[in-house]
Amino acid sequence: MTKQLENNPLLNIKQFPNYDSIAPEHALPAIEYLCNQAKTDINQLLADEPTNWETYEKLEVVADRLGKAWSPISHLHSVMNNEQWRKAYQDCQPIISQYSAEMSQHSGLYRFYCGLRDSQAFADYTDTQKKLITDAIRDFELSGVSLSDEKKAEYQRLVQSASELYTTFSNNVLDATQSFHLHITDEKELAGIPDSALALYRQLAQQNEVEGFWLTLDFPSYVPALTYADNRALREKLYYAYNTRASELSDDGAFDNTDIIKAILSVRADLAELLGFSQYVDLSLANKMAESSQQVIHFLTDLVKKSKAQGEKEYAELLAYGKEKLGITDIEPWDIAYISEKLKQAEYAISQEQLRDYFPVPKVIDGLFDIAEQLFNVTFTENPQLSKWHKDVQSFTVKNADGEEIAYFYMDLYARKAKNGGAWMNGAIDKIDSRLMEQKPVAYLTCNFIPPTDNNPAYLSHDEVVTLFHEFGHGLHHMLTTVTHSPLSGINGVEWDAVELPSQFMENFCFEKDVLQKMSAHKNTNEPLPDDLFNKLTAAKNYHSALMMLRQLEFSLFDIKIHSKYHTDNPQDVMTTWKAVRKDVAVTPSPDYARFPMSFSHIFAGGYAAGYFSYKWAEVLSADAFSRFEEEGVYNKAVGKAFKKEILQRGASRTAMENFIAFRGRKPDITALLRHNGIAI
Ligand SMILES: [Zn+2]
Numbered sequence: 001m002t003k004q005l006e007n008n009p010l011l012n013i014k015q016f017p018n019y020d021s022i023a024p025e026h027a028l029p030a031i032e033y034l035c036n037q038a039k040t041d042i043n044q045l046l047a048d049e050p051t052n053w054e055t056y057e058k059l060e061v062v063a064d065r066l067g068k069a070w071s072p073i074s075h076l077h078s079v080m081n082n083e084q085w086r087k088a089y090q091d092c093q094p095i096i097s098q099y100s101a102e103m104s105q106h107s108g109l110y111r112f113y114c115g116l117r118d119s120q121a122f123a124d125y126t127d128t129q130k131k132l133i134t135d136a137i138r139d140f141e142l143s144g145v146s147l148s149d150e151k152k153a154e155y156q157r158l159v160q161s162a163s164e165l166y167t168t169f170s171n172n173v174l175d176a177t178q179s180f181h182l183h184i185t186d187e188k189e190l191a192g193i194p195d196s197a198l199a200l201y202r203q204l205a206q207q208n209e210v211e212g213f214w215l216t217l218d219f220p221s222y223v224p225a226l227t228y229a230d231n232r233a234l235r236e237k238l239y240y241a242y243n244t245r246a247s248e249l250s251d252d253g254a255f256d257n258t259d260i261i262k263a264i265l266s267v268r269a270d271l272a273e274l275l276g277f278s279q280y281v282d283l284s285l286a287n288k289m290a291e292s293s294q295q296v297i298h299f300l301t302d303l304v305k306k307s308k309a310q311g312e313k314e315y316a317e318l319l320a321y322g323k324e325k326l327g328i329t330d331i332e333p334w335d336i337a338y339i340s341e342k343l344k345q346a347e348y349a350i351s352q353e354q355l356r357d358y359f360p361v362p363k364v365i366d367g368l369f370d371i372a373e374q375l376f377n378v379t380f381t382e383n384p385q386l387s388k389w390h391k392d393v394q395s396f397t398v399k400n401a402d403g404e405e406i407a408y409f410y411m412d413l414y415a416r417k418a419k420n421g422g423a424w425m426n427g428a429i430d431k432i433d434s435r436l437m438e439q440k441p442v443a444y445l446t447c448n449f450i451p452p453t454d455n456n457p458a459y460l461s462h463d464e465v466v467t468l469f470h471e472f473g474h475g476l477h478h479m480l481t482t483v484t485h486s487p488l489s490g491i492n493g494v495e496w497d498a499v500e501l502p503s504q505f506m507e508n509f510c511f512e513k514d515v516l517q518k519m520s521a522h523k524n525t526n527e528p529l530p531d532d533l534f535n536k537l538t539a540a541k542n543y544h545s546a547l548m549m550l551r552q553l554e555f556s557l558f559d560i561k562i563h564s565k566y567h568t569d570n571p572q573d574v575m576t577t578w579k580a581v582r583k584d585v586a587v588t589p590s591p592d593y594a595r596f597p598m599s600f601s602h603i604f605a606g607g608y609a610a611g612y613f614s615y616k617w618a619e620v621l622s623a624d625a626f627s628r629f630e631e632e633g634v635y636n637k638a639v640g641k642a643f644k645k646e647i648l649q650r651g652a653s654r655t656a657m658e659n660f661i662a663f664r665g666r667k668p669d670i671t672a673l674l675r676h677n678g679i680a681i
Contacts (some may be wrong), residue, residue, distance in 0.1 A: 005033055009339070010069040015429065015439055016408070017072040019387040027073045027088035033067045035099045046108045051115035053129065057434045059109075064432060064439075064486060070096060071428050075444055078420045079412055080389055108138040124299070128653040132488055135665040140285060142275065145419060155274055162267045165260055166605040172255040173599045176245040178218045179255070182237065185212035189231050197224035217242050227337045232328075239334035240593065247595035257598040260279065261574050264604055265562065279565035284610035289495040289656040294681060296613050300557050303549065303616065303670055304585050310546035310679050313588040318343060318544075333589055343516075348540040350533070352461035358461040358520040358529050361452070367519025368472055371509055373638030374646070376480060377401045383408065392416070392451070398479055407479035409432075409443040410623075414451035414458065423447040423467045425474035425503075430492060433484035441490055443475045459523060466510045473506030474499075479555055484651040491651030497614035501656070502648060504622035511538060512634055542678030548618075549677060554585045558604045563610040601651065620673045621660060627672035628664060 005011060009021040010030035041062045045055055063589040070092070077089035105107065113136045116122060122130065140146065144155035183205070184190060188199060190213060198221060201213035208214050215221055215238065222242055229235050244250045265280075272283040280456040281293040290296050322328040322339040325346075331339070369380045379399045386395040392414050410428070415421075429442035447467060452458040454659035460468070477499075478490035487493050509515045517528040559579045562574065574597050582590060590596075601609040625643065633640050660668055674681050 001033075005029060008033075010072065011065075011074075011451055013429075016427065016442065017068070019072070019389045022072055022076070024076075024084035024088035024254045028091045029671075030069050031066075031073070031092040031095050031560055036067050038062050039102070042106070042109065043433055046112055049111070049115065051057060051112075051119045051121075053121070053125070055112065056116065056132075056434050059112075060434065061436050061488060064430065066099075067486075068429060070106045071426070075426060076389060078531060079446060081418045081420060092226070100194070104140070104143040105145055106140075109136070109144055110145045113137050113242070119325075128483060128488060131653060131655075132485055135487065135493060138287065138463040142283070144275065147274070151274060151334050158267055158274065162264065162271070165264045165267065169257055169260050169264065169433045170605040172257050173262065173601055173605075174247045176255040176599070179251050180217050180241045180245075181208075182215040182234075183210060183212065184215065185604055186557070187213070190225075190229060190233060190554065192223055192230035193228045197221070199230070205362065207329045217245065226334065227341045232263055232335070235334040235338060235442070235543050236332065238621065240487050241444035242589070243594040243596065245595070246598040247502075249593055249595060256573070257604070268609065270564065279558055280563040281565075281610045286418075286564065287495060287615070289498045290613070291657075292559060296560055296617075297557070299617070299620075299670070300553050300560070300613060301584075303674075304553050304557075306681055307546045307553070307673055307679055308585075308587065309549045315587050321346075327395055333591055333594075335366055336588060344540070348536065350536040350540045352463055353392065355462040355529075355533065355537070356459045357523045358533075359462070359465050359537055360521060360523070361449070361458040361522055364465055364468065366423045367410075367515065368469060368639075370518070371515065371635075372472070372476060374635055375635070376476070376644045377637070377641065378406070378480065386410070390416070405440065407441045407443070409445055409475055409479060410458065411445045413445075413449050415448040416451070417630050418448075419448065421448050423471050425471045425478065427478050427492070430486035431481050431483065431489040432486050440483060441479045443478045445471050445475050446628055447471065456523075462510070465508050469510050471505040476506070477502040477648055477651075479649045480644060480648040483653045485652040488652040490651055495652075495656045497607075497617045498656030498660075500618035501520065501621045501625060501660075504618060505643075506670065508622070508626040508629075509634070511541065515634075517657060545677040546679050549679070550585055550587060552616060554581060555600070556616060557581045557601075558597070558610070559612040560610060562597075562603075564677045579666070585639060616673075620668050620670050621656075623673035624668045624671075625660070629673075630672075 001011075006024050008030050009018050011033070012028050042059065072501075073089060073092060093405060113133050116133050117137060122133070125133075144152055144159075147155055155348070184201075187198075198213065198222075201215055203534050204216065204346035205212050215225055216299050217238070222238060225238055226235055226242075241250070246255045247253075250257060267281040268283075272280040274276070274284060277283045277286070280291070285292065318336065318339050318418070320333055321343045322335060326339060326342060328335055328339065340444075356359070364395045373379055377400070380396050381399070383395050385398040386408070388410065390412065392567055393410055393412045394412050395408065395611050398409070414421075423625060424446050426444045426446070427441065428444050429439055431441040432439050433499050447464070449458055449460060451466055472535070474491065475544075477494075477635070483489035483491045491499055512529075513534055516534060520529040521527070558578055561581060562577055575595065578597050597604075603610075603612055625647070629639050641661055647659050650659050650662075653664075657667070671681060
């Protein structure tokens with residue numbers, strides 16, 4: 001190691017990165033060195049084809065050293081996104097991608113894990129060790145590592161071709177979205193649309209060097225127009241353009257995705273077959289909690305059955321309101337969002353800005369810690385010693401009941417220049433406790449709330465309180481883990497249709513009256529949240545929940561059916577499948593020309609292929625888990641202890657289904673979700 005590398009703070013991270021000394025120029029040399037070193041180390045460790053756990057522990061140290069250097073780089077790139085960090089990150093990224101690709105295809109590593117599985121010692125390994133080994137083998141096999149050379153080449157060709165098709169699909173959606181605009185000069189035509197959207201239209205007009213207003217099909221432009229424009233013809237025009245994007249009906253078919261979807265489905269079916277699955281759904285489910293396509297279809301159709309009557313009722317209510325109050329007698333699809341918003345304002349009006357006056361950040365954080373402390377028997381104390389990347393960041397220590405430090409986290413709550421938007425939790429350090437090393441988990445909790453002013457604390461809207469609880473739930477999952485090996489500790493290795501369980505679970509507390517009252521204090525009167533606001537909040541939460549549920553189920557069922565053997569064996573066009581699903585599920589009309597699948601990027605260009613159901617799946621898990629608290633007491637310590645022991649601490653050391661059953665005493669049930677959504681069963 002050269003002198004320069006020796007002083008590189010990314011190379012010797014122990015329990016915490018030293019943010020006082022990490023600078024962008026450290027990134028590339030550290031990543032280059034660590035990736036090369038890791039490759040050499042791995043090959044050396046595997047040279048004699050060892051089959052013992054000691055070798056696994058050595059490999060874990062190698063992987064962790066790289067992970068610990070990369071984590072602060074990608075974190076600083078997200079939260080201190082200046083030119084230097086952007087460049088440092090961009091320089092490292094291809095090296096990291098190349099390294100990850102090589103590792104997932106590493107036949108020596110694959111043979112090593114197979115060797116462990118087939119060794120005599122395997123029978124005596126703990127369940128966690130066994131699962132770590134079999135999960136690793138599964139992931140290698142899903143990357144095609146066990147195929148013959150000829151099939152491996154075919155696999156590479158299919159993966160490459162899929163990735164090109166996904167890019168074409170997205171580009172078509174993007175080009176089709178951008179090819180349309182409406183230039184309007186008479187403001188009267190835009191009556192009803194809020195000022196914030198009008199300001200955007202004006203700004204877009206300026207950018208295009210014209211007077212007046214410029215409307216596009218991008219979300220921030222399209223949604224307010226469809227929701228608020230009193231001008232019905234305008235809504236219809238936009239609706240048609242939006243719903244025919246990337247189909248044969250727009251742009252003379254220049255961006256038509258019909259054939260791209262066919263090609264994507266065919267490549268995916270081939271990939272599944274090559275890896276030994278009879279349909280693409282099965283390949284997608286191989287590393288998810290859901291066990292089979294039948295199980296998923298049953299799950300979704302059951303929810304449809306239970307939600308449909310209420311969906312019809314909600315739609316009838318909307319029709320009646322449109323007719324009686326707004327004089328729209330022949331309701332069309334482009335009227336639905338408009339009427340829905342008017343009805344919501346009339347009956348359930350609640351403004352997030354009004355709620356903001358009630359939730360000062362310090363009180364909300366106290367309330368959040370208080371719940372977690374009571375339920376999970378841990379304490380949170382501020383730890384000002386840790387070095388930080390910005391003065392607004394706070395750091396905390398988590399201790400167990402014996403006063404032992406078990407984890408740490410950083411909270412970076414406020415929006416600022418050069419910080420990426422949104423809210424997320426990331427692991428900074430993974431828990432590892434082996435013969436070779438010991439480290440405690442460290443988490444980053446990042447939000448983008450409005451910062452405090454000189455004299456006043458920051459205040460949160462209720463939506464933001466929910467966000468904070470959500471991310472803290474992910475944080476607890478990462479920090480309370482007792483699993484001692486990083487591939488399965490915290491949220492690592494958890495099936496992705498189950499990873500939202502702890503986060504969505506924590507959201508439930510934000511709809512409990514006493515919890516809200518405890519952490520609210522009006523900025524002028526110090527009063528806690530009054531009952532009438534609490535009641536409105538609950539009613540607004542469930543407004544048109546059945547209609548929304550049915551829409552999500554429509555997407556999910558279409559996604560599963562289009563990726564199933566049924567579809568490949570009975571080649572029919574995508575629109576036929578789409579219409580068949582809608583016939584079973586939807587209660588709102590859709591015109592014949594609507595071509596929704598042509599822009600469904602989540603499943604045709606993103607990671608949700610045959611996985612869109614995960615949204616609902618995770619909601620069922622979290623609602624059902626929380627319902628045990630509702631049954632036995634929201635602050636019931638025994639239930640809290642069980643949730644911590646069976647779910648939060650376990651990580652991926654068991655399957656998510658085993659964790660759930662251990663906590664709930666049975667498989668997940670949809671009843672609680674329906675009840676939480678106000679859907680009568
Ligand atoms: Zn989440």
